[in-house]
Amino acid sequence: MSIRKWYFVHKWTSLVCTAFLLMLCITGLPLIFHEEIEHLSGVVEAPPMPEDTPYASLDKVAEAAHKQRPGDVIRFMFWEQDEHPHVTLVSMAETMDAPPDDAKVVLIDSRTAKVLDEPPPDRGFMYVMFKLHVDMFAGLPGMLFLGFMGLLFAVAIISGIVLYHPFMRRLNFGTIRREKQARLKWLDIHNLLGVATLVWALVVGLTGTINTLSQIVIFVWQSDQMAEMTAPYKDLPVPTTLGSLQASIDTAKQAIPDMHVSFVAFPGSMFSSPHHYTVFMKGNTPVTSRLLKPALVDAQTTELTDARDMPWYVKTLLLSQPLHFGDYGGLPLKIIWTLLDLITIVVLGSGLYLWIKRRKHTEKRLAELEQHHAARA
Structure with a gap:
């Protein structure tokens, strides 16, 4: 594909997603520190x-x-x-x-x-930031729309990589032409910061897109693995009395001794069946602590029914979440994520500025040509 076509792709994918990416970057900043903010708010x-x-x-x-x-x-x-x-x-x-x-x-x-x-339902600042970042208060359609914006962002990054060498081949890496007009200076800053953060931006953009598919992934898991695990109970009547919750969790711990309990879904809830406690176990290492393994325990007899590793598509979702928010490496990594987020805001803002300045320059040039043509006529 020619450089002109790559430029067209980069310009329009960037323009379409810029406003939404700026919103995501700004709302993502407090979400990086949601744990610290919760503690400061007096939980x-x-x-x-x-x-x-x-x-x-x-x-x-x-x-x-x-x-x-x-x-x-x-x-x-x-x-x-x-x-x-x-x-x-x-x-x-x-x-x-x-x-x-x-x-x-x-x-x-x-x-x-x-x-x-x-605590009362959270409807304050963090709730607003979270909802704007996740679905813009529009539910699944909002999530999928933001996922599409994430894909456009990835295409903008890739096309920017292709364009970087031809546009900067006559300049040393990192050159900022300060003596030239402001538009060229900001073009150099835009290119330099974009290249410096491209790996992080691509990872965050793609993992964010994966995260927007969470509801679909959960539905597929429920229709696939969960339905298979609970199939023997499909036609049985719903139990009226339940066995011991503690005994059910002890059963799951004995069945999977190298993991510990993350959460329990009660019978009839979203992640269980009317006949089971679903005990979700997680590992003890930085990676396995992000993965879940469901153990289904009969809610009446407290006996293990089934326990399986999650399918690949659920694992992909679970691993993408900490990569997106940078919350797997403690406070130092959160600070790095924040700095990269701020730099990305500068890249997006400078790209918008360059487009506006270029339009004004083009319009000014067209006006000059029209005046010249009118004078000759």
């Missing part, structure tokens, strides 16, 4: 106790949650030991199929089974 934590304090039975934890919200059902229990040690987060709603935004979270001390807090 209730478990009180200090001796390290060897045993955990309470999860049946007692569930009982405490039901007493706190007697009209609701428990859909999930999950644990974030790095962010909220010794706290069990219980997600509840009026019904199992209630929308995610209707969920209420009860924080319970994992050692004493006492309720620590029931």
Whole structure:
């Protein structure tokens, strides 16, 4: 393909996605530090106790949650030991199929089974940033639209790589022509910063696109692997009484001893069947801690039904999430992600500036030519 065609592709893919990419970069900045912001906002934590304090039975934890919200059902229990040690987060709603935004979270001390807090639904600054970044308050269509913008961004990066050498072949790498007009200076800055951050921008853009497919990936998993694992229970009546939650989790731990519990989906919830507790286990290394392995436990007998590794498409999604937000390497990596995000904002802004200046230059040149033609006539 000719340089002219590559330039056309780069210009229009960049222009179409720039406004949305700027929005994603700006809203992504606070999301990088969401853990630190949560702590500063005064999230209730478990009180200090001796390290060897045993955990309470999860049946007692569930009982405490039901007493706190007697009209609701428990859909999930999950644990974030790095962010909220010794706290069990219980997600509840009026019904199992209630929308995610209707969920209420009860924080319970994992050692004493006492309720620590029931924070109100988050509708503040971080919630707005998250919704804008994920779906622009438009649900699945918004997610897929932003995913398409991510693909256009990737095409803009690749076409920019192709164009960099021909446009800069007469200049040394990193040259900024300060003595020339402002447009050329910003062109050099745009090219230099774009090349310096292209690998990071490509990774973040592609992983962001993958993340927008999360709902579709979950649906495929439910229709594929989950349906196969629960097939023997398909025509059985829904159980009216359930066995011990603690015993069910102990069963999963015994079946997969080299992993620990990440969260539990209760019978009838989104990630389970009416007959099972689905215990999602995760590993202990930086990579395996991002991967989940579901263990299905019969909710009546507390016996293991099935346990399988997630399929490749779910693993791809799970691994793309920490790469996108840079939250797998602690605070130093978050700072690096922030700096690269800020540089990308400069690249996007300078590209928009160059397009506007080029249009003004073209219009001015056309006006001069028209005046010259009129004078000759």
